[in-house]
Each structure stands twice: as C-alpha cells, then as structure tokens.
Amino acid sequence: MSEKVKSPQATIIVLFLLQLSIGVSLSYSISNSATTDQEPYEAFSFDLHSNEVKNVRGWRYHFGDHPEWAQLNYNDSLWMKLPYSPGVQDKTDGIRWYRAPIFLFGEQDDYDVLALYFRLLGISYEVYWDGELLDHNGHVSQDPSQEIPGGIRKIVKLKREFTTPGRHLLAIRLSRHFKGQTYRIFSTQFGYFSGIQSNIHTHSNLLYWEGGLFLLASLFTLALYLGSHKRSYLLFAVFCFLNLCYTAYGILQYEIDMNTQSFDILLLLFHIGKVLLYSTLNIFFILHFDIPYKHVHVCSSIIVTLVIRFVLGSNLIALSTLYSLALLLYATRYYPSESILSMLGVSIFSFSDIAFLQNIFPGTYLVAGELLFLFCIIFAISKKIRKQDQLHEEAIMKTARMETELLKRHIQPHFIMNTLLSIVSWLSENPKKAALLIHSLANEFRVIHEISSKKEIPLQREIALCESHLRLMGFRKDATYTLTTRNLCQEEAVPPMIFHTLIENALTHAYEPGENGSFTLICEKNKKKIQYTLQNDGSRLKKLKEKSAEQIDEGMGMKYVRARLQESYPHKCQIRYGFKDGNWEVIIVISK
Amino acid sequence: MRILIIEDEKPIADYIVRLCRSILGDKIQSIRTLHTLEQAKAYLIESQIDLCLLDLNLNGENGFELLKSAVSGPFHTIIISAHTEQAIEAFHHGVLDFIPKPFDEERLRIAFERYFDRRKNRDIATRYFSARIGNQHKIILIDDIDYFKSAGNYVEAHLKNGKTELLNKTMDRLGQILPPRFKRIHRSCFVDLSQVYSYRHAGGGKYKIITRSGDSLPLSRQTYKELHDLLNV
Numbered sequence: 001m002s003e004k005v006k007s008p009q010a011t012i013i014v015l016f017l018l019q020l021s022i023g024v025s026l027s028y029s030i031s032n033s034a035t036t037d038q039e040p041y042e043a044f045s046f047d048l049h050s051n052e053v054k055n056v057r058g059w060r061y062h063f064g065d066h067p068e069w070a071q072l073n074y075n076d077s078l079w080m081k082l083p084y085s086p087g088v089q090d091k092t093d094g095i096r097w098y099r100a101p102i103f104l105f106g107e108q109d110d111y112d113v114l115a116l117y118f119r120l121l122g123i124s125y126e127v128y129w130d131g132e133l134l135d136h137n138g139h140v141s142q143d144p145s146q147e148i149p150g151g152i153r154k155i156v157k158l159k160r161e162f163t164t165p166g167r168h169l170l171a172i173r174l175s176r177h178f179k180g181q182t183y184r185i186f187s188t189q190f191g192y193f194s195g196i197q198s199n200i201h202t203h204s205n206l207l208y209w210e211g212g213l214f215l216l217a218s219l220f221t222l223a224l225y226l227g228s229h230k231r232s233y234l235l236f237a238v239f240c241f242l243n244l245c246y247t248a249y250g251i252l253q254y255e256i257d258m259n260t261q262s263f264d265i266l267l268l269l270f271h272i273g274k275v276l277l278y279s280t281l282n283i284f285f286i287l288h289f290d291i292p293y294k295h296v297h298v299c300s301s302i303i304v305t306l307v308i309r310f311v312l313g314s315n316l317i318a319l320s321t322l323y324s325l326a327l328l329l330y331a332t333r334y335y336p337s338e339s340i341l342s343m344l345g346v347s348i349f350s351f352s353d354i355a356f357l358q359n360i361f362p363g364t365y366l367v368a369g370e371l372l373f374l375f376c377i378i379f380a381i382s383k384k385i386r387k388q389d390q391l392h393e394e395a396i397m398k399t400a401r402m403e404t405e406l407l408k409r410h411i412q413p414h415f416i417m418n419t420l421l422s423i424v425s426w427l428s429e430n431p432k433k434a435a436l437l438i439h440s441l442a443n444e445f446r447v448i449h450e451i452s453s454k455k456e457i458p459l460q461r462e463i464a465l466c467e468s469h470l471r472l473m474g475f476r477k478d479a480t481y482t483l484t485t486r487n488l489c490q491e492e493a494v495p496p497m498i499f500h501t502l503i504e505n506a507l508t509h510a511y512e513p514g515e516n517g518s519f520t521l522i523c524e525k526n527k528k529k530i531q532y533t534l535q536n537d538g539s540r541l542k543k544l545k546e547k548s549a550e551q552i553d554e555g556m557g558m559k560y561v562r563a564r565l566q567e568s569y570p571h572k573c574q575i576r577y578g579f580k581d582g583n584w585e586v587i588i589v590i591s592k
Numbered sequence: 593m594r595i596l597i598i599e600d601e602k603p604i605a606d607y608i609v610r611l612c613r614s615i616l617g618d619k620i621q622s623i624r625t626l627h628t629l630e631q632a633k634a635y636l637i638e639s640q641i642d643l644c645l646l647d648l649n650l651n652g653e654n655g656f657e658l659l660k661s662a663v664s665g666p667f668h669t670i671i672i673s674a675h676t677e678q679a680i681e682a683f684h685h686g687v688l689d690f691i692p693k694p695f696d697e698e699r700l701r702i703a704f705e706r707y708f709d710r711r712k713n714r715d716i717a718t719r720y721f722s723a724r725i726g727n728q729h730k731i732i733l734i735d736d737i738d739y740f741k742s743a744g745n746y747v748e749a750h751l752k753n754g755k756t757e758l759l760n761k762t763m764d765r766l767g768q769i770l771p772p773r774f775k776r777i778h779r780s781c782f783v784d785l786s787q788v789y790s791y792r793h794a795g796g797g798k799y800k801i802i803t804r805s806g807d808s809l810p811l812s813r814q815t816y817k818e819l820h821d822l823l824n825v
Binding site: 511 | 694
C-alpha cells in the first residue's frame with residue numbers, strides 16, 4: 001500500500017519542482033535581459049539572396065524635428081542608441097525621429113520586392129528611405145489636436161531601384177500624443193514581400209487552429225455543464241471561451257484594419273481577460289477537486305494572479321498556475337490520477353504560454369501544448385465522472401442493501417420461528433392469546449412490508465409499529481411492555497425502524513425473562529436540532545453499569561440504526577447512550 | 593431421568609415441559625426450567641442431571657459458551673433453537689440432537705429415542721470434546737485422540753502427543769456421540785481403528801490390542817472375533 005502511494009507522490013513532487021524551476025529560470029532570464037544590455041550594437045545588414053524576414057535593429061533616436069534627419073548622410077552618432085530588447089517602451093510624447101542604417105548585399109530577386117512590415121508601431125508615423133518619404137500612417141504633428149492615429153499594421157513596399165546593394169537608411173518620424181500601450185519599435189520587420197506575407201498567413205492560420213481548439217473545448221465543457229449543472233464545468237467552459245477571445249484578438253489584428261485607438265481599448269480588454277483567464281483556471285481546479293475552504297482559495301488565487309500580473313508582467317502571468325499546482329498537489333490525496341493528469345496539463349499549458357511569449361517557442365509548439373493541456377484536463381474530467389458514477393452506483397446499492405437489511409431484520413428465521421413456537425405453545429393453553437399473537441404478527445408484517453421501501457416514514461407510524469412489536473413480544477415473553485411518549489412532534493419524519501430496532505435490542509438485552517418493561521420516548525425540538533431520547537427500565541443492563549459505554553460492543557441492530565441515520569442525515573446526526581437516573585437511554589440528536 | 597430446560601421465553605419453556613411430561617411420563621425424576629445463562633451455570637455446578645435441553649440464543653447472548661460447558665458434563669445435551677445455521681457446529685461439539693424451532697411432540701420424541709438408543713445414529717460426527725479443568729473448558733480435537741479408557745466415573749482421553757485428558761462422561765454416553773471410526777473394543781475402551789498396530793491372543797482367554805503409540809489395550813473376545821472376520825475377508 002505504502003509503495004503504491006509513494007510513486008505517484010514522487011511524480012507529483014517532481015512535476016511541481018519542474019514547473020517551479022522553469023518559472024523561476026524564465027523570469028530570471030527575462031529580468032536579466034531587461035536590465036543589462038550586453039548585446040553588441042551592430043548595424044543591420046541583410047543578404048538579398050536570403051528569403052528570411054528579420055527584425056530591424058541598430059536604431060538610434062532623437063527628440064525634435066528636422067527634415068535633414070531623414071537624410072542618409074546625416075551624422076547621428078550623438079543620438080541615443082535604442083537597445084534591442086523587448087518591452088522597451090517610450091512613454092514621452094511629441095515628435096521624435098528614429099534612424100536605422102541598413103546594409104544590403106548580394107543580388108536582388110528578379111520577381112519580388114523588399115518590404116517593411118510595421119506591426120503595432122506607435123500611432124502616427126512617416127517612413128523615409130534614403131531621405132525620401134515612402135509612406136505614412138495617420139498624421140504626424142507636434143500639436144496634439146492635429147495628430148491622427150493610424151492603423152496597427154502597415155506593409156511598405158520598396159521599389160527595386162531603392163534596394164540596390166550598399167548602405168541605406170531607414171528613418172521614421174513619429175509623434176505620440178496618444179498614450180496607448182501599443183508602441184513597440186522592435187517589431188519592425190524587413191524582408192521580401194512574399195516572405196512577410198507568408199509569415200502573416202502562418203501566424204493567422206495558427207491562430208485559427210488555436211481558436212477552433214478552444215471553441216470545441218468550450219462547447220464540450222458547456223454541454224457537460226448543461227447536462228450535469230456542475231459549476232466547475234461551466235468555469236472550464238468560460239476559461240476556454242476566454243482563450244478563444246484571446247486568439248480572436250490575434251485574428252482581429254490580421255483581419256481588420258484597425259485604428260490604433262480602438263485597438264488600444266481592445267488591448268486593455270486583453271490584459272483584463274488574461275487575468276480573468278488564469279483566475280478561472282485556478283478557480284476551476286478549486287471547485288473541480290472540492291478543495292476545502294473554497295472561498296478563501298478563490299479569493300487568494302485571484303490575488304496571487306493579480307500580484308503576478310503587476311509584479312512580473314503580462315508575459316509571466318502563467319506563473320499564477322503555481323497556485324493550481326499546489327492545490328492539485330493537495331488533491332492527489334483524494335484523486336491521485338486525476339490530479340496528476342491535471343498537474344501535467346497545467347504545467348504544459350503555462351510553460352508553453354511563457355515560452356511562446358518569451359520567443360523561446362514558435363507558435364506551433366504553443367498550439368501543440370494547448371492541445372496536450374486540453375487532452376489532459378478532459379481526460380481528468382472523464383476519470384472523475386467515472387469515479388462519481390461508481391460512487392452513485394454504490395449509493396444506490398447501499399440503499400438497496402439497507403432495504404434488504406430492514407426486511408431481513410424482521411423476517412429473520414429466529415424471530416418467525418420463535419414466534420410460531422410461541423403460538424403453538426399458546427394454542428393448547430390459551431387459544432385466545434394465540435389468536436391475538438397471530439394478529440399482532442400479521443399486523444407487524446403488514447406495516448414492515450409497507451415501510452420497507454421508504455427512506456423515511458412519519459414518526460406516528462414508527463411508534464405504532466413499536467407498540468405492535470411490544471404487544472407481540474409481551475405475548476412471547478409472557479410479560480407486559482409499554483411505550484409512553486412525551487412531546488412527540490407527530491409530523492416529524494424518521495428513517496423506518498430506528499426506534500423499533502432500539503426497542504427490539506432492549507427487549508433482547510435489557511430485561512430478565514418475565515420482567516415487565518416500560519419504554520419512554522421523549523422528543524425535544526428547537527430551531528437547531530431535534531433530539532429523541534428513548535429510555536428503558538430493564539434490570540439486566542444495570543449490571544453493565546460498571547462498564548463504560550465504549551466497552552459495550554455494538555451489535556447489528558445499532559449498526560443498522562447508525563447506517564440508516566447516516567443515510568438520511570449525513571454528518572448531521574449523533575447517537576449517545578448510557579445510564580441516567582437508573583434508566584438506560586439512547587439519545588439521537590439530529591442537527592438541522 | 594433428570595431434565596434441565598434452558599429457554600428464555602417462558603411460554604416456550606412451559607410448552608417444552610408439557611411435551612416432556614407427555615412423552616416421558618413416569619420416567620421423569622425431576623424437571624427444571626431456567627431462563628438465563630447465569631442461572632444455568634450456577635445450577636449445573638450444584639446439581640446432577642441426565643439431559644439438558646438448551647436454547648442457543650438466550651437474551652441475545654451466545655449460548656455456545658454454555659454449550660461448551662454443557663458438553664463437558666456427564667449428561668447429554670439437546671439443542672432447541674431457531675438458528676438452524678448453528679446446527680453443524682453444535683454437532684461438532686458433541687450434542688446429541690438439534691431440534692429446530694418450531695417443533696412438535698413427535699420431533700421431541702425422536703430426540704428422546706436417540707437419548708435412549710445406544711447405537712450411533714447421528715449424521716454429523718463430533719469433532720471436539722470439552723474437558724473441564726478447574727473453571728475453564730479445554731477444547732480437544734477428536735482427531736488428536738487415539739483411544740478412550742474408562743476411569744471410574746470419568747473417561748480418560750489418550751492423545752497422540754502422549755498426554756491424557758479427563759472427560760466427565762460415561763462410556764455409554766460417549767458411544768452415542770463418537771464418530772464411527774472409534775470402536776468399543778472392550779467394556780472399558782474405545783479405540784480409533786486407524787491407530788491399531790496389532791491385536792493378539794494374550795493367553796488365558798484374554799486378548800490385547802497394541803496401538804501405534806505402543807500402548808496395550810484390553811480386547812473383548814467378541815470384538816476380537818469381529819476384527820478377525822473384518823480383516824480376513
């Protein structure tokens with residue numbers, strides 16, 4: 001047993017540590033690259049034979065505005081260097097110029113032209129090539145009211161005569177009064193037009209794939225929710241839908257020629273969406289694996305996600321799944337295979353997300369990672385559904401067993417045989433008594449037959465059954481047994497044959513042969529609980545007085561009572577017994 | 593004949609008494625009804641009886657404890673119980689009969705016939721004997737016993753390990769509950785036939801059996817003949 005437990009736990013811990021180390025190393029490498037810029041400051045050169053698309057680097061920039069700054073021969077050596085690193089954002093406004101020398105070598109392609117691809121480049125700009133204005137996006141102006149923000153994407157084709165081998169200069173005149181978040185100079189790409197086009201197609205195709213994947217998963221889990229009304233499925237459907245939105249945002253970039261201002265609003269939504277996305281993933285696991293202190297975990301997982309977002313940034317928000325991983329680690333105690341699968345899925349998902357955003361992975365790997373993630377989670381869900389089915393079946397079986405147990409308790413041979421023998425013995429001595437005994441027996445069987453399939457019966461019925469049983473046993477034992485009730489709330493419902501079983505137990509164990517007996521059933525009810533006390537005055541149990549209650553072995557009857565109460569009032573029921581004022585009493589407390 | 597009835601339901605106990613009187617009539621010297629195990633234990637220490645009619649489930653307590661005590665006594669025990677599933681175990685402990693409830697006079701009569709009949713007429717063989725040592729009962733597996741030898745009012749059970757246990761039984765009552773492989777070879781001796789090593793004429797009209805363990809036992813002339821015929825067929 002212990003070995004069985006050990007190995008999955010070891011796997012889990014390894015997975016967890018792996019995830020942790022990846023997270024830490026990634027964030028470390030990023031913070032490293034952002035603070036120190038050791039990369040050699042090289043001019044951008046491009047081989048005209050090559051078909052690749054490259055990011056333009058070697059930018060210098062300067063604030064102000066002068067037409068000469070577009071010229072190839074202008075000496076910009078005193079301008080500030082723009083470090084090539086992602087995430088550098090310029091928050092100042094007004095006009096500024098960017099210059100990047102470009103060295104072309106080799107021979108030009110006969111059929112294709114070179115092009116510049118501006119993606120998410122700030123606001124309004126003019127593009128100069130060797131001093132000549134090629135194109136503009138929006139309207140550049142020193143006056144904020146005159147500035148018109150342009151679109152988010154632009155491809156500028158270069159005439160063949162412009163791109164002869166040798167030194168060229170790309171200059172950008174830019175104004176940025178509009179304070180958006182989209183300003184990223186590094187994403188200016190240079191290459192042959194067909195290459196840029198095919199890059200765009202590959203990327204958008206991948207996004208469609210990704211979207212389709214999450215659309216399907218979202219619909220699938222939504223259907224699961226509609227069928228089962230389990231909130232966790234709905235959350236996963238929402239999570240998948242948010243992922244779908246996330247990809248839709250990517251697709252929109254390509255499909256719609258969007259204004260920078262409206263795109264900026266979309267980008268804000270995207271950032272909120274991403275926090276939501278990872279929060280829902282965490283909450284999904286909290287609900288799905290029935291983690292205790294749900295509300296606390298939901299709140300703290302959201303806080304953790306927000307903290308990671310604002311401290312480590314949007315690219316590392318996937319680290320918030322560490323919260324899920326910790327919870328899943330806990331859940332392995334109850335759902336070992338399901339939580340290991342989920343941990344694997346989550347690790348893959350967050351790793352591929354971080355790796356993609358840090359340009360470690362190409363997009364294809366991201367989609368593959370997401371596919372694996374969805375497979376793992378849906379597999380884990382199906383495993384859990386199977387487990388629940390099994391539990392459900394067991395519950396049904398248990399109820400059926402309970403019913404059989406009830407019938408067996410009363411149709412057990414020794415009860416019938418002894419009663420029949422009593423009838424035989426009374427027949428010759430006192431035929432009237434024998435007839436009464438037969439009637440009592442018949443009545444008891446009739447009632448038991450009626451109530452056997454019921455989960456609960458009115459208290460009144462139960463008491464009638466007890467009285468009938470006492471009458472019958474009185475004939476058998478040649479004694480008089482009575483049942484007095486106090487404060488009874490007749491409309492109350494109880495599981496069948498609870499008191500009957502307790503009385504039967506007492507008759508067997510508490511009374512000497514021939515001893516008369518009296519039972520008292522007291523009911524106390526308040527807003528919080530109902531308490532039933534059943535007392536008997538049997539003399540034999542008084543001998544047990546020396547024994548403490550724990551030492552008394554509970555027989556089948558007591559087990560039946562416990563099982564039946566547990567079934568009707570799970571975890572809300574207590575049974576105590578012991579002596580009080582010379583009487584043996586059994587107390588059943590049902591809290592509401 | 594002295595009868596003890598142990599039954600916790602008074603009407604049934606009365607019924608058994610009536611039936612006993614009707615079947616046995618004058619043969620009854622005394623008849624006593626008790627309702628609890630404690631009473632029965634106390635009574636058995638003080639009084640001599642010939643037959644005990646015992647209900648196995650008295651007031652929800654297991655009567656097997658009493659049964660073990662009862663079968664160690666010099667009297668026979670007949671179980672009267674509704675728990676027929678306990679019949680086989682009861683027979684293993686050496687009870688004379690098991691009467692399932694409900695029963696009639698006829699069934700009780702058959703049980704009494706078994707009591708008076710010296711032949712073995714039980715379907716299920718006894719497996720254990722109960723020997724009283726002080727206040728305790730020691731269970732002896734019948735397979736461990738080589739032979740029984742009478743010793744005054746008691747019977748010595750000679751075990752395979754060479755030990756001897758004293759049983760509070762008469763030879764006749766033992767004969768009624770022993771498995772068939774035990775043969776009464778002499779007025780004073782039962783032997784497990786599979787443990788017989790040799791038998792011979794010892795001279796002077798006396799015969800002897802030597803057991804595998806090397807013990808020499810008396811053999812009656814009658815049994816000698818029977819054995820001889822059995823082995824020379």
